[in-house]
Amino acid sequence: MESHVRIMIVDDHPMAREGMKDILNEEKTFNIVGEATTGKEAVEQTEALMPDLILMDINLPDLNGMEATRLIKSKYPYVKIVMVTVSDDIVDLFESIKNGAQGYLLKHVEHDSWIPYLKAIMNDDVQIDKPIAKQILQEFSNHHLIAENKRDSLSTREREILTLVANGLTNKEISFRLEISEYTVKNHLKNLFQKLHLNNRVQLAKYAYEHGYLRDS
Structure with a gap:
């Protein structure tokens, strides 16, 4: 039910x-x-x-x-x-x-x-809207991005999911890409929101840009 x-x-x-x-x-x-x-x-x-x-x-x-x-x-x-x-x-x-x-x-x-x-x-499964993603890029284009944040407590898998979310992928697409279940993706997302004290996928993308996760994307 x-x-x-x-x-x-x-x-x-x-x-x-x-x-x-x-x-x-x-x-x-x-x-x-x-x-x-x-x-x-x-x-x-x-x-x-x-x-x-x-x-x-x-x-x-x-x-x-x-x-x-x-x-x-x-x-x-x-x-x-x-x-x-x-x-x-x-x-x-x-x-x-x-x-x-x-x-x-x-x-x-x-x-x-x-x-x-x-x-x-x-279900925390709305991909980032393209105009919003463009606005994020514009906001950070004139800022110096941190090359890497070695102090964050994210696991390798959480970093992968963070990057894919920031690139606009849905939970289903992330599940397919990483060959894990959507349930596992949701759990990793929940952990990301809690660890980083963030509320939504756009804020995750903002974090990814700020900390250089997308510099090679």
């Missing part, structure tokens, strides 16, 4: 919240536990409701979604956050993901893709 996912919706527009509820209600394992209309309310409701997943609008009154995401992830790093927006402004989306969000959904994109995407988010 699949475990239920507790979801909170954060958006200041009632129609947008209703639309998201309609989509989420199509999946029996998704359980909407609450709603919030501002960034501050989102932070408060997270503490009260302890959702597994938050759908967070970027443009909110009083505290925008990026800042609310940063505050929530600093206190509750295990809560997954997906930004939901009408704009595909890569700067805002990249900042949100740097602040800990696991991914993003565009409101005008086909809604049939939402549920598979959110399930992949919950």
Whole structure:
């Protein structure tokens, strides 16, 4: 039996919240536990409701979604956050993901893709979006990269997986490449997130760039 996912919706527009509820209600394992209309309310409701997943609008009154995401992830790093927006402004989306969000959904994109995407988010199996990857490259192109971090505690296998994640491979592709099970890949990813105190695959890629793992890629 699949475990239920507790979801909170954060958006200041009632129609947008209703639309998201309609989509989420199509999946029996998704359980909407609450709603919030501002960034501050989102932070408060997270503490009260302890959702597994938050759908967070970027443009909110009083505290925008990026800042609310940063505050929530600093206190509750295990809560997954997906930004939901009408704009595909890569700067805002990249900042949100740097602040800990696991991914993003565009409101005008086909809604049939939402549920598979959110399930992949919950399984830590969403490959890095190409525009986001390009933004990472641009951010670090003018920085001196550390050639190698000999002090990190990563195993050889974890370093391999870190590099493959940073190159945009999914869990299934990593499993095939390394000839190990997807379950083993997930366990290694879980260890990577814990050891490096990171929240998502983009932050793993950022770490890989910063520490020179991709210098020969």
